[in-house]
Amino acid sequence: MPNRNSFVSFLFLLGLWGAAQPASAQLLVPHTVQLDQTKLERQGLSLAQEAAQLAQFQQYELALPRARLATQLAPKSPEIWSLLGGLYLQTNDLDNGITALKKAQTLDQKNPAVLFALGSAYFQKNSYTTAIDYLKSGLKIKPNVPGALFDLGNAYFMLRQFPEALAQYEKAVAQDKAFWPAINNIGLIKYESGDVDEAIRRWRAAVAIDAKAAEPQLAMAVALYAKGDREQGLTLGEAAIQIDSRYSDLKFLKENLWGNRLLADTKKFLEIPRIQATIAQSQQRGVTQQQSPPQ
DSSP, X not given: OOOHHHHHHHHHHHXXXXXXXXXXXXXXXXXXXXXXXXXXXXXXXXXXXXXXXXXXXXOHHHHHHHHHHHHHHSTTOHHHHHHHHHHHHHTTOHHHHHHHHHHHXXXXXXXXXXXXXXXXXHHHTTOHHHHHHHHHHHHHHSOOOHXXXXXXXXXXXXXXXXXXXXXXXXXXXXXXXXXXXXXXXXXHHHHHTTOHHHHHHHHXXXXXXXXXXXXXXXXXXXXXXXXXXXXXXXXXXXXXHHHOGGGGOHHHHHXXXXXXXXXXXXXXXXXXXXXHHHHHHXXXXXXXXXXXXXX
C-alpha cells in the first residue's frame, strides 16, 4: 500500500481532495475517505498508456514517474509492473527493474514476456545461469520466440557453452530467416572453432539481409583479409567502419561477444594505415555532426 503522502498526491491528481480542512479549534472527527478503486485503477491504466507512448519515443525519464504512479494506483496489474520494470531496464537501473518485474511475476506467473525480461536483466548483470533459467522458463510457456532464443544463445555463449549457444541461434533463425544477429553470432562461433569459410558464409548471409549491418561486414572483412583476399577485405572494412565507427573499438567488439581469435585478427586489421585513415575520418565526421546546430 502507498503511504499517506502518496495517497494525498493521488487524491489531488484525481480531484478527490477538495474538502476544506477543519480549523484548529474544531473537534476533528475521524472519518474514512472512500476511494473509488475502479476509478483509481482506470487512472493508473491511463498513466501507464502515457508512459508506454513516451517509451516508444525513448522518453524514458518522462515515462518512469508515470509508470511508478500507475503501479500505485493499480498495484494488482502485472502489465503495469512489467512496463515499469522494462523502463528501469532501459535506463540501466537493473536492480529496480528486477524488483518490478518480480512483482509482475508474482501477479502473473505464466507471462512469458516477464520471464524473458528477467532473463535479459540478469544477463546484463552477468548472472548468466540465472538468465538461462528465466529464459528457458519463458520458452516453455511460449516456445520459438526468436529474440528469447537469441538471448538464451548469448547466455550460453558467455558461459563458453558453444554447442548449446549454436543450437539456440539456429532455432532463432529457423523461426525468422531474416534475424541476422543470430546468423552473425553463428559466424562468431564458427570462426573461433576454425571453420573460417562457414563463418564467412554466415556473415555474407547477414549482410545480404541488412546491408547496413556493420558488425557482420567488419567480421567478414577481417576474415577475408586474414585469408589473403586483402583488397576485398579492406574495402568491406572501410564500408563497415563508415557505417558505425564503434566497431573499430576492440573493447566494444569484445562486449559484442567477439572471441579471442577474431579479436586478434581484428587488432592487426585495424592497425593497417588505410583502415586507420578510415577510422580517423569516421570519428571526425561524428564530431562534426555533433557540433552542427539542429536544422
